[in-house]
Amino acid sequence: MFGPKVKLSKELFDRVRKYADIAGYSSVDEFVSHALEKELEFIGEADSEEEIRKKLQGLGYLS
Amino acid sequence: MVVTLISGILKRRRFAGALIVVSGLPRSGTSMMMKMLEAGGLEIVTDGERTADEDNPKGYYELERIKELDKGGDKSWLGVYRGKVVKVISFLLRELPDDFSYKVIFMRREMTEVLASQKKMEDRRGEDSQTEDEKMADLYKNHLWRVNYQLKNSKNFDFIEVPYGEVLEQPGPWARRVAEFIGGDLDVEKMAAVADPKLYRNRKRA
Numbered sequence: 001m002f003g004p005k006v007k008l009s010k011e012l013f014d015r016v017r018k019y020a021d022i023a024g025y026s027s028v029d030e031f032v033s034h035a036l037e038k039e040l041e042f043i044g045e046a047d048s049e050e051e052i053r054k055k056l057q058g059l060g061y062l063s
Numbered sequence: 064m065v066v067t068l069i070s071g072i073l074k075r076r077r078f079a080g081a082l083i084v085v086s087g088l089p090r091s092g093t094s095m096m097m098k099m100l101e102a103g104g105l106e107i108v109t110d111g112e113r114t115a116d117e118d119n120p121k122g123y124y125e126l127e128r129i130k131e132l133d134k135g136g137d138k139s140w141l142g143v144y145r146g147k148v149v150k151v152i153s154f155l156l157r158e159l160p161d162d163f164s165y166k167v168i169f170m171r172r173e174m175t176e177v178l179a180s181q182k183k184m185e186d187r188r189g190e191d192s193q194t195e196d197e198k199m200a201d202l203y204k205n206h207l208w209r210v211n212y213q214l215k216n217s218k219n220f221d222f223i224e225v226p227y228g229e230v231l232e233q234p235g236p237w238a239r240r241v242a243e244f245i246g247g248d249l250d251v252e253k254m255a256a257v258a259d260p261k262l263y264r265n266r267k268r269a
Contacts, residue, residue, distance in 0.1 A: 058190040063130040
């Protein structure tokens with residue numbers, strides 16, 4: 001309950017609260033935790049930076 | 064009212080002498096915007112290394128040194144270009160040093176159009192992309208979210224988002240908006256005349 005806090009803009013927080021409700025999450029905390037877990041899974045799996053870098057090098061936009 | 068006035072003055076002071084940066088994903092209209100700003104009267108920084116070709120018939124307006132920003136090292140050389148226009152792809156925005164301020168014109172284009180245009184470019188260059196379009200679109204969307212966060216939350220960045228398709232449909236109003244964002248006395252009519260619908264070759268079909 002008194003763990004680390006994360007700062008969000010009011011605009012984003014309002015949107016998060018709205019969609020957490022629509023999607024049936026019991027709280028904003030639950031929705032945010034789930035979303036972050038999914039994102040971390042995606043980042044780890046895709047090694048996204050490297051894939052974008054390769055793409056841009058192939059196109060001649062990075063050395 | 065007073066607060067708005069003061070914050071406006073402080074902002075103008077912070078961004079006086081800023082580097083003007085044209086950014087976005089590759090193939091989102093960054094070269095067109097460079098040409099618009101040149102026509103408007105701004106000094107463009109380019110080394111002419113990458114010359115015009117079928118993908119960019121009017122030229123790339125790039126500086127090779129910028130492409131090495133992510134390799135680290137001294138970046139103070141960028142200071143020479145304050146008040147001038149440089150092209151920095153979205154991937155390299157985070158590599159810009161905090162020592163300067165930046166006014167960023169960020170080009171937006173439909174993701175399907177960006178990917179289609181990049182695919183054509185890869186084909187011409189004989190490159191074989193290992194990543195499927197759907198996955199690449201997800202990667203780019205995530206990347207753009209992070210870039211947007213940086214632009215919104217970094218004190219030394221001021222930015223305007225410019226939709227490529229709309230510029231081609233309404234060049235006048237968009238040229239005016241961009242000129243107002245940059246400030247100074249730009250030739251809006253000449254800027255608008257640059258937007259060339261013939262370049263809109265990978266348009267999304269409705």
